[in-house]
Amino acid sequence: MEQLRLEPISHVGGVIQLPGSKSISNRALLLATIASGRTRLTNLLDSDDIRHMLTALDQLGVSYDYRKDQATIEVEGLGGRLARGQVAELYLGNAGTAMRPLAAALAIGSGEFVLTGEPRMKERPIGHLIDALQPLGARIDYLENPGYPPLKIHAGDLAGGRVSIDGSISSQFLTALLMVAPLLGSELTIEVKGELVSKPYIDITLGMMARFGVTVENRDYREFVVAAGQQYLSPGEFLVEGDASSASYFLAAAAIGGGTIEVRGVGTDSLQGDKHFADVLEAMGAKVEWGKDFIRCSKGDLNGVDMDMNAIPDAAMTIATTALFANGPTTIRNIYNWRVKETDRLAAMATELRKVGAVVEEGEDYIRIEPVPELRHAEIETYNDHRIAMCFSMLAVGGQSVTILDPGCTAKTFPDYFDRLASVSR
Numbered sequence: 001m002e003q004l005r006l007e008p009i010s011h012v013g014g015v016i017q018l019p020g021s022k023s024i025s026n027r028a029l030l031l032a033t034i035a036s037g038r039t040r041l042t043n044l045l046d047s048d049d050i051r052h053m054l055t056a057l058d059q060l061g062v063s064y065d066y067r068k069d070q071a072t073i074e075v076e077g078l079g080g081r082l083a084r085g086q087v088a089e090l091y092l093g094n095a096g097t098a099m100r101p102l103a104a105a106l107a108i109g110s111g112e113f114v115l116t117g118e119p120r121m122k123e124r125p126i127g128h129l130i131d132a133l134q135p136l137g138a139r140i141d142y143l144e145n146p147g148y149p150p151l152k153i154h155a156g157d158l159a160g161g162r163v164s165i166d167g168s169i170s171s172q173f174l175t176a177l178l179m180v181a182p183l184l185g186s187e188l189t190i191e192v193k194g195e196l197v198s199k200p201y202i203d204i205t206l207g208m209m210a211r212f213g214v215t216v217e218n219r220d221y222r223e224f225v226v227a228a229g230q231q232y233l234s235p236g237e238f239l240v241e242g243d244a245s246s247a248s249y250f251l252a253a254a255a256i257g258g259g260t261i262e263v264r265g266v267g268t269d270s271l272q273g274d275k276h277f278a279d280v281l282e283a284m285g286a287k288v289e290w291g292k293d294f295i296r297c298s299k300g301d302l303n304g305v306d307m308d309m310n311a312i313p314d315a316a317m318t319i320a321t322t323a324l325f326a327n328g329p330t331t332i333r334n335i336y337n338w339r340v341k342e343t344d345r346l347a348a349m350a351t352e353l354r355k356v357g358a359v360v361e362e363g364e365d366y367i368r369i370e371p372v373p374e375l376r377h378a379e380i381e382t383y384n385d386h387r388i389a390m391c392f393s394m395l396a397v398g399g400q401s402v403t404i405l406d407p408g409c410t411a412k413t414f415p416d417y418f419d420r421l422a423s424v425s426r
């Protein structure tokens with residue numbers, strides 16, 4: 001297996017122009033597809049998760065002109081439902097932002113589809129979404145284990161009405177249902193059961209639907225109403241913001257490493273909840289400055305924090321390794337759904353943090369990390385989880401060499417992450 005040994009980095013500093021947001025890229029591709037008109041997306045992320053969405057859209061007969069070297073794509077909107085004709089099988093890797101919305105979109109229209117992915121995707125739940133689509137008339141079969149991909153979708157004419165959806169494991173199910181609601185032709189009221197997790201991702205969804213001309217009534221995240229008679233309309237050009245989760249590694253590097261790093265492409269204007277990662281760093285003691293389109297971070301004397309990080313589940317992983325360089329323990333709470341992502345992230349983070357010497361308590365839905373004066377070198381197992389590979393690079397920034405196994409797994413969202421880190425390291 002490939003591995004990457006990172007030597008201690010004595011100083012970090014510079015500017016990072018962020019790659020496009022994964023969450024926004026995949027939403028924009030789907031919305032541009034079902035909107036009427038041609039949409040030009042700029043700063044589209046080039047990574048595995050987006051490639052899976054693009055390949056699926058191509059198989060579905062969607063016409064687009066992709067200029068990969070310019071991070072730009074022009075999508076010819078269908079002006080409505082996506083399911084046209086027969087496609088045997090769509091392979092979506094481990095991209096939750098492709099699997100969940102496409103499952104909902106393909107249930108409406110015509111044709112039969114199999115949605116599948118890599119082995120871990122078959123262990124990631126999707127039952128809450130299917131349970132919400134079925135009462136609307138969707139016919140979806142589980143081909144292996146009930147509640148999990150692969151799925152066989154028999155598309156059909158679905159109508160709106162009132163449905164409830166469980167939001168306690170993933171917000172992506174609600175996102176999927178919201179995005180396809182205007183295709184139903186009648187009003188849809190969605191009631192959310194359980195405590196909705198990862199709420200800011202719903203704000204991304206609603207914000208983007210609005211950019212494509214559809215408004216949703218949000219009744220305190222408990223009920224959403226998508227009125228009938230609304231159609232997606234291309235905004236013409238749409239700039240994909242920089243990825244706020246990817247920004248977390250550089251902001252943390254500055255907080256730990258001693259220099260100043262400015263990330264460009266996310267700032268106060270960003271739709272992404274993960275921009276608030278910078279607030280957590282500030283609460284820990286880092287110096288943070290904001291602009292509309294940038295965040296700048298510099299080192300501070302870092303203290304541990306005890307915080308609910310349900311709203312920023314992806315960026316919270318970066319806090320877990322930043323915690324190694326703080327005074328006092330850090331507790332990251334309300335992150336049960338780390339267990340159903342690329343790997344069981346709670347178990348994996350606890351195991352790998354212990355390998356470098358930290359004292360770690362793993363709870364059912366929290367992790368507590370106690371830093372130690374002397375960290376040690378370790379080979380970090382990455383479990384095919386891009387974020388584990390990226391967040392453990394903070395060890396090198398903090399002065400401790402580290403070996404990352406299978407560093408290529410960052411391709412899911414950030415293929416050239418380690419080169420970009422090197423570009424701000426001395």
Ligand SMILES: O=C(O)C1=C[C@@H](OP(=O)(O)O)[C@@H](O)[C@H](O)C1
Pocket residue numbers: 022023024096097169170171172175197198201313314337
């Ligand atoms: O909607 C999105 O784009 C995402 C929502 C989050 O998932 P959950 O809602 O499953 O926590 C996040 O972890 C994921 O990386 C992207």
Ligand SMILES: C=C(OP(=O)(O)O)C(=O)O
Pocket residue numbers: 094095096097314341342387413
């Ligand atoms: C959870 C993640 O991905 P997905 O979109 O596949 O859920 C992630 O990127 O951390």
